[in-house]
Amino acid sequence: MAERPTMERFVNLGVLQREMTRASLDALVASSPEGSYYLSGFLDDTYLFLRDRLTIVVAYEGRPRTAIVSGIMESAARSMGWIDDVRTYKEHAVSPVSPLADLLEEKGLAKGRIGVEVKWWTVAFYQELLQRLPNATFVPADDVIQRTQSVKTVDEIERLRKAAQLTDEAVFEAWKQSHPGDTEKEVADRMTDEWMKRGAEATSHLTVASGRNTTITHHKASSKKLEAGEIVHSDHGAIFDGFWSDLGRLGVVARPSQHQRDLYKILREIHRAMIEMARPGIEVREFFAFAKSECNRRGIDFSFAENSEIGHSMGQRPGHEAPIVHAYNRAVLEPNMVLALEPMFMTSDEFYHLEDLVLVTENTAQILSKTGWDTEELFVFE
């Protein structure tokens, strides 16, 4: 049997209470996979695809107190999660909104100010909720959960460190076993095999691309062979003890050209400098501004990255958690936040990207994904 975790080890209750008070909430209803998992310790991946199979966690009186799950999930919720008050509904017969409304009425919250995740809550369920509880005031509270999740507990940090390091060790080993002429798929299979050997529960995401395939975002490993002189890019992660990893690595087949060495050196210098910047008090958008200005100064086209982001926090399940490193984010770093920092740029025929997980401490940044793999130089597939 897996050890049943406790709420205090994985939920930052102090920050949750602070953020609920700041938003003047009487109750917080989490229904997204990341929100409900974080608050309850219970996750069922089918919920991502079966949206009628809603898991709802309700926080009131200062902590997550009630979980509402499909009847078929009750056993999993009780064995994996830390919430004792588990209520169920019968899928396709009773809407999950019904036990939620019952609970809010029972707890005297039907006229209260209730926070909901508007970036997850669907139109269909919301309309049902409004009809059922016309006197409640529902307010967007995505930020309340995101800000709570962003400050990690000691146990979360250790699980994230372990996931990152085991993943990196596994990939380093898999890449050492790979050679020119191997296919992308063979490299990807070795990576999967190596992290499963090290105890991973599952692969969270896996891109292995070579040559021009690197320019296709999130390219799936194919039967294309690794050819001499090509860049190999991987963006990958696996789940260990319920926490996931997200790393990016670059290699070259046989021998790098001077141009590839130069571009990798620029990428690595920007990456290292961003890691140095990760200290309390810095605004997240400063990372983005720095990477952009460095690329511009060195004549590198940064426009691809400008479409999206160059970093994010992470936690118990795959997904980019706040704070997200984009050009407009004014969130301020605090100690015990983590960031997967991933500067990137695209040339006409190759993609350059490095990603490592960093912990913000009181004084300095600590690379949680640091292993024996020295990424100072491009990895060479020999």
Next chain:
Amino acid sequence: MAVRLSMKSVVNLEILRREMARANLDTLVASSPESTFYLSGVVDNTYVFLRDRLIIVVVHDGRPGTIIVSGIMEPLARATGWIEDVRTYKEHAVSPVSTLADLLEEKGLVKGRIGIEAKWWTLAFYQELVTRLPNATFIPADDVIQRTRSIKTPEEIKHLKTAAQLTDEAVYAAWRQSHPGDTEREDRRVAEARGGARQPHNVCQWAEHDNYAPHSGRKKTGARGDRPQ
């Protein structure tokens, strides 16, 4: 390279038109991962986790005509999908809803009946859409897409058959290699690491765990008499 399918081989256009006509829709806006993949051939798994990175497929003039993706997904959409009209937005700067509203205005569709997936469309995006297009009529149309998808093309049936058979063969091979005393996790690793599969879902549990649904393989050791599932 992965097999690139064509719209005709996957999308049951005849049923799609029938269902849209039945629901009296002028336009259908698909935004769930399963529907956008079905209608466009483009899938990016990060979209399941990053809800601001919306992919939208708009069906107008009787077929999936336009796809809207994040700028970083444009190469993927062009390389793997079959829709030529690819429009992009800049994440965190421009909302995908803005690009959708522009398209509906450009195509003269804002006064028609527009079907949306109410079981996927989030409250935040819906409120933005209604604010941007106050005169449009949005109708829940989850069923339109579901009914279309429910009738498979020969190509879909062929791929489903291949996936099911290869999976079953892999699991049978893995189970024959497993013995009393192995852990659930060992069983799972063997099955996952082989063959041409891209990504698994996997529940492997011995008797003691049988009543946990779904359960990820753990270190519980199989004992004689346990019934693996």
